[in-house]
Amino acid sequence: MASLITCPHCGVRPKEEFAIRGDASLVRPAPSASDEAWHDYVYVRANPRGRTVEHWHHVAGCRRFLVVERDTVTHEVYSVVDGAAAAREAQR
Amino acid sequence: MVRDYNNRHALDQKLRGAPKPAHADHLEVGHWQAIATVLAHVGLDAAVERALSSTPDLSLRYCGPGEWLVVSGVDTPVGLMRRLDMLCGTQAHVVDHSDGRVLMRLSGPSARQILAKGIGVDLHPAAFVLCGSTNVLCGHIAINLARTGEDVFELIVSRSFAESLFEDLMTMGRPFDLSAAFSE
C-alpha cells in the first residue's frame, strides 16, 4: 500500500500518483441532522488500528476517488473499489 | 481589421530551427493535431466507447471511466469537434483540447528504458500492451501514455507542462543520445 495501489481503472500504480483524503467510512449527514452528527462527521475519526477504509484520489491517473480497504499496521491492502460505487451503496 | 492569427506551439521555443537528423531514439513532437476530451453521459460509457472506436481515423486514449482523449491526425480542431458531436453528441460532452494538450512520440530501442526513469508502470509489452493507453505520472507531471508500437509511445501532456516534460525526457534520454524535432 505504501508503495503500490491497484487502481480498478488503471492497474497497479505507485503511491505518488495518489492524494489521500482520509476515512472513507464517513457519510455526510442530512442538512437537517443534529449539530453533533455534523461535528462527528467533520471532526471525529474512528482511526482504527488494523482494518480501515480510506479514500485515495487517483489524481495523476483516472481522477477517481477510490476506497482502499487496508490494514494500518501491516499496510496490507484488502481491496480497492471505485468511490462512487461505494458511496451509492452506502447511501442505500 | 481582419487578421490571420498564428498559432504558437508550446514547444516552439525549444524546437524551432533547422531540423536535426533523428537518432535511433527520437522524440517527435506533433506540430498540429486535433485533440478532444469526450465525457460520456452518466451510464453511457460503453455506448460512447463503441461509437468512438468504430471510427478508423480517430485514436482513442483512455483517461478514466467514461473519459477519453480523442486524437485525430486528419481533422482540424473545429472539424474534430463537429465530427465527435455527430458521432456521440447526444451521449457525451465533447471538449476541444487541441490547444491545451501537446503530443510527443517517443520511439527507438531505448524508449522503454527512457520512460522507466519517470513512469512507475510496467512497460513490458506483456503488461502494457500495444494500443494500450492510460493516464500516468511521468516524474512529477501527469500525462497520458499510449503504446502505438513495440518501441513507440505517445505522450500527451497539458500545454503548460510541455516544456518541463520535454526537458525531463531529454535528460532521461541523454545516455541514449535522444534527439528531438517537430514532425513534418
Add this chain to the structure above:
Amino acid sequence: MRYSAFSIVRNALSGNLNWKPQWRQPQPKSHYDVIIVGGGGHGLATAYYLAKEFGVKNVAVLEKGYLGSGNVGRNTTIVRSNYMLPGNEPFYEFSMKLWEGLEQDLNYNVMLSQRGVIMLYHSDGQRDAYVRRGNAMWMEGVSAELIEREQLKKMIPFLNYDHARYPILGGLLQRRAGTARHDAVAWGYARGADQHGVDIIEHCEVTGIRRENGVVTGVETSKGFIGCGKLALAAAGNSSRVGEMADLKLPLESHVLQAFVTEGLKPCIDHVIVYGGGHFYISQSDKGGLVFGAEIDGYSSYAQRGNLATAEHVMEEGVSMIPGLSRVRVLRAWGGVMDMSMDGSPIIDRTSIDNLYLNCGWCYGGFKATPASGYCFAHLIARNDTHPVARALRLDRFARGYAVDEAGAGPQPNLH
C-alpha cells in the same frame, strides 16, 4: 545520586562500579492517586511536574514498551516557539522557558542547543506570512528576526541562492530555538519523577479502563488491575486506541512521519533550517549526524516505518535547499506514529468522564512541547483547572468553532 563533575570523577576513580539505576523498576502498587498512561516525554514530564510542582506524589506512569519508546525517542529534536496564532504562541513560549531551565531543574543535561531556527521564505506572500508570525511572536514578547537575503548569505552561505527553483529571499529567525537530545529528555524526566517518588512501570500495557458509576476506578493492565483516583492519557500515536477503552471519540488520525539521519560529519550546519519551498528541515546533532525530515507519508498508519516515495521526496527538497548535501549519505530512516489532529494543534483537556484527562493530538510538534505539555497537564490534573496558556487547546473547540488552525488547512489531518 546527584550528578556533577565531582560525581563523575569520584565514580571514575572507583571504576564506575557505583553508579545507581537512573530510575527504579518498581512493582505496581494496587492503587495510585494518579495513573498516567504513556511513558514517553509527555507522560514522564506530567508525572515529574505533578510530584514536584503540584505535590501529587502517589503517581504511576505505565508504559507498554520500554521507557521513551514512542515519539520522544524518534523525532528530529527541534525546540522552538515561533507560532503565529494566539492559541499556540503563549503555550509554546511557556515551553521554551521551561526548556531554558530544564537542565538545572532536572540535574540532567538534555543538551539544549539554542542554535537558532530559521524558516526560509521564497516569495513575497510567504514573507508576509512570516512577518505576521514574527509580529505575533513579538506580541507575546518572543524575539524574532527577519533575515534578508544578503544577510542570510553571510549567515548560511551554502544554501541554494543561485539555482533554486524557488528563490531563497530570506528567513524568519528565532535565535533562542534549537535542539535538545531527545532520549535524555525522557531519561531526565524519568529520573526526576522517580526521585520524587513516582513509580515508572515499564512493559505494562493498559488493556482496559474500568469505570464504575461513570467514574474511572482504574486500569486493566498486562500486570493486572491497578486502581487510581485520576487517570491521565498521554499516549500520542495511540490516543484513539486508549481513548476507545473509555468510549472517547477523538478528532485524531494516526499518521507516520519519517525522520532521517546521515553519517556523522564534522560540524557544517549550525542552525536548524526550514525550507519554505516544501516541508524539509535539517539540523546537525552534537554527534555530527545531520537530522532531517519533512512531511508525513499521508495515509493513516500505526506502523513505525515509512515509504520510499516520501523518503525520495524529502531528499529532493533537501538537495533543492542545500545542493552540497548531494554527496552526503543517509544512514537511517525511521518512522514515528503521530496523533494528527483535525486542526494541527494539540488537545489538553478534561473529558466527559470526570476523573479522566486527555493529552493528545501533538501532530509533529510534540517534542518541543514536552515541558509545557507536562506542566499544563499536571496543572489540569492536580487542580482540575486548565492552565492559562493551554486555554485554546480544549477538546470542545471543534464543536464551538474555535479550531486552532495554524496552517489554515481545515479539518483534514494529513494537510497539517
Add this chain to the structure above:
Amino acid sequence: MTAYRLSSGGLVDRSKVLSFTFDGRPLRGFAGDTLASALLANDQLLVGRSFKYHRPRGIVSAGPSEPNALVTLGSGARSDPNTKATVAELYAGLTAKSQNRWPSLGFDVGAVNGLLSPFLGAGFYYKTFMWPKQLWEKLYEPVIRRAAGLGRAVLERDPESYEKSWAFCDLLIVGGGPAGLMAALIAGRAGLRVILADEDFRLGGSLLSETETVDGSPASAFAERVVAELQSLDNVTLLSRTTVFGWYDDNVFGAVERVQKHVADPSAKLPTERVWRIAAKRALLATGAEERPLVFGGNDRPGVMMAGAVSTYAERYGVSAGKSVAIFTSGSSGYRTARGLSAKGVTISAIVDSRADASDAAPDGVRVIRSGAVVDTKGRQRLSGIVVERSGFEELIGCDALGMSGGWSPVIHLACQRGARPVWSEELKAFSAPNVGNGLRIVGSANGVYTLSGCLRDGVEKATAIATELGFNAAAAPVPVTETETETEGEPSFAALWYVPGARSKAFVDFQNDVHARDLGLALREGFGHVEHAKRYTTSGMATDQGKLSNINAVGILAGMRGVSPAEVGTTTFRPFYTPVSFGALAGTSRDGHATPTRKSPLHEWARKNGATFVDSGLWFRSAWFPRAGEKTWRESVDREVLNVRANVGLCDVSTLGKIEVFGADAAEFLNRLYCNPMLKLPVGKARYGLMLREDGFVFDDGTVSRFAEDHFFVTTTTAMAGAVMSHMDYCAQVLWPDLKVRFCSVSDQWAQMAIAGPKARDVLQQLIDEDISEAVFPFLAARSMVLRGGINARLFRISFSGELAFELAVPAGYGEAVAEQIMEAGRAHDICAYGVEALNVLRLEKGLLTHAEFDGRVTPDDAGLGRMFSAQKHDFIGKHLSARYGLTAADRMQLVGLKPVDKDKDMRAGAHLLKEGMKPSTLNDQGWVSSAGYSPVLGQHIALAFLKSGRERYGEKIVVWDKLRDHEVVAEVCDPVFVDPENKKLKA
C-alpha cells in the same frame, strides 16, 4: 613490511597497475583491487582514527560492514567522506584521505581522550556540563561539537548527476553469491523476468574467495561461467555495484547502483549513481552471512581483522594481511582461514581456539591452543603480538596479523525492515530471518545454510519453487558438485562467545563509536539494560556501519550480564538503509530548477517580448510587471501600469486561473451545493462571482461561474487553488453526490485568458469583434462564446478584478500570443499597456477585492465582508451547517477593514499587527493583522486591508499598525475596505 602482495593468485589483473594516493602518499594497486586490498598490499595498516578516543584503527573487514577503514575519497566538490575503503573499487588517480585526526594520522592530538576514558564513560555528558549554566552554550557544547563526526562534508554544489528508474520483475535476487547465482540461472532459464543485484563490482560473492572447486573448476571460474550464461539471457538483468538498501510495502525494493563512482574519467552523459525502485513479484534474499568479531582486550589494534576477511584478501586479491598470522576462533572457520593461508605459504603463528575440544584440522605444523583466549594485543599503531591466556597462564605470541572468528550471523537486514522481528535460533546461535511470506524468501547462508554445496542447492530449489508458483516451467537442474566438501562436513561449527574474559585492556564491541564491554556494563548498572536503551545510552550500533559487526556481540553481552538468552534481549530495529545512500541518488534529477515542474502560460512569450519581469506563483511563472526605459524601481512601473489602467486601458495575462467546464442535467444543482451563494438561477449568458467554503464553514476559494447553456457551465478558480478545487469537485461528485448527473473537466490549459481593463477597454476590444459588445448588449457580468474577426473561437466575459470597465477574453491557447499582440496594436491609439500581477494586486487592493492573502483558511464569508453571499435559504451546500457555530459567528471576530495612515507619507506593510493606541503589545491586546498593503497611486498614499476585531464597527478609529519585526510603527485610520469608486460607477460604465 608485514602485509604484502602475494607473488601470484587472486582475481586482480596484475598487468593493469593503478596509481592512487593515500594521505598524499603515492601508492599502486591493480585493477580488481578495492582501496582496502590495495592499502594492505602497500602495508598501509593504519587507515583511520576512532570517533571518541581517536585510537589508531586498521582494516577489519572486506566488505560493507567495515567500521574502521573510513576515508574521504576525492577532493573539493567531489569529496565523498566516510567511504568504506573495503568496498571502494580502486581506479587510476583515486585520492583517499584519512579522517578524524589532527594534525596527522600517525600523530593525533585527539588521542589524549583515551587517557581520560575513565571519565568519559557511556552517557557521561548527561551528568555534567550543567554548571555554570552559561558555559554550556559558550564552552562545553562548542567543544563537544567540534569533536563531532568523522569525515568532512564540503557542502559545495555537486558537479555530478543522478537519476532514478523503475523496474518490474518476476524475481529479484539480492546477492550474487553461490545461492543467488544459482537461483538466477534456474529462474532465468525458466523464462522469468529476473533482476540480480549485487553490491560488489564483480558477481560471485563468496565464490570469489573460495578455495573449493565447483563442477571441477575453481569456484571463481564457475561463477564466471554462470554470469556469462545469465548475460546471454534477455530476460535477466544483472546489476552489479548495486546495493538493495530497503524493502518496502508491496514487495518494492530500493536499490542504488554506483554507475560511475569507480570511473577515473566519468562520462557527462551518465549519472554517477542511479536509484532503482524495483517492484518484484517474488524476491530472494541471498545476502550471505557475516562473521562475528571477538570481544577481547586490545581487539581494535590495526592488524586485527576478521578471519574471513584475511581469507578474502589472500584468495581474491592476492594479499596477505601479514607475514605471520595468528588466528583466534571460537569455531571451525578460523581453521579454514589458516589452511588457505598456509597453502599460500603464509606463516601461521598459532591458532587460539576458545573451545576445549574440536576436531578441525589445522595446517601441518601449526600450533593449536585449545581453551585459549587472547586477552591483550601488543604493538602501537600495528599489531606485533598477542597475549594468550590458557588455564591461568599467559603467553606472548608474536604475529603481525590476527584473524578473529566468533561464528556467523545470517545477513537478514532487509527481511526485518517491515516490522517483523528476527528470531533467535539456538541451533544457529544467531538471529535468523522471520517468516515474512512468499514475497521475500531467504536463501543460502542468509538462510543459515553455511556450506557451499548447501547454498548452491538452496538456490536451485527455491528458484524452482518460485518459477512453479508463478506458472513457469523450471526444468530440473542438477546441483553443481563441489569437490571436497560434503554438506554436513563442511558445516562450520562454533561456540557462541560474546565476550572473552580476562581482558587486560579495552575490549571493543563497537569499534567506530568506541563502545567497549565495560560501557555496556555501566549502562546495565544505570538501568539501561533494555537493548534499545543500551544502544541509545552507549551509542553502540549507531555509527556509520549501523552495528553490522557489533550488534550481535552487544546483545550477547547484555544477555550474559542479565543472565538471559539472547532471544529475550532481542535486537534493535532494522531500518532502511542497509548501507548509507547519498542524498543525491535519492533525489535523482529533481533538483535546482527541476526540483518541481514549471508551468508556462500561453502568453509567456508575449510577456517576455514585452519585457516582463516574471515571478513564481506555485508552479507557474507569471508576469509581475513590465518595466519601461527610464523606470528605476518596480514601483515606478507598477504605479504607471495602475494609473494607465484607471485612466486608459491595460492588458493582463490571467491564463493561470483554474478553468473547469461543468456539464450535465444536474450541473446547476451541483454548483449550487458547491458554492455558498445561489447558482441555480444563473441565467444563460451570465457570469456570477462564486464563493466556495470548506465543510467547516471557512472560505476555501473564490472565482466566477458562467453559464453557457442550461446544462453547461464554466467555472474559474484562483491560480493557487486550481488543483485543490478540481479535487474537491471530484470528491463531491463521486463520493458525496454520486447520483447527480454532472461531468466536468479542466480546461485550464486550453484557453489563453486575458483581462482587458480600463475605461477604454471596450473601444479596444470592439476592434477585434464584429458583434456589438456595448453596455446595452453586453453588460456587466455578460458571458458568451463569440468569434473574433479572423475566425478565432473565443469566450468573452464582462468581469472585473480591478473595478474598471473590464473584459476577460479567452482564446485557444496557441492563439493567445497573436491575439494579445493584436489587442496591443488595437489599443495603441488608446495608450494601452501590459500590466502584471503586481499592478493587478494594487488595483484589487484599491477596490477591496480579496485574494488568498485574505482567504488564509481561517476566514468566514462574513469576516471578509461577503456575508451577503452566504445563502441561508439554500437547503444545503458545503459548509452550511458548521458555519452556524458560535466561534464562527461571534461578535469579536476579526473583520475585513481598510487602513489609511494618518500621516499620508507613512507606509504600512503586510504582516503587521494592530494595537489600540496606548496599549502595550501582548497577545491579549492583539487587535488583528494586515493582510495586504501597498501604495495606491490613485490616492497617492499607502493603503492596506486588514482583519480587525469587530472591525466594521470601528471605521474612523485610529489604530497602531505595529510591525515590531521590522521596527516599524504607524498610526492608521480604520475605514471601509473599498478605497476607490465605492459606487462601482466605473465598473458598469
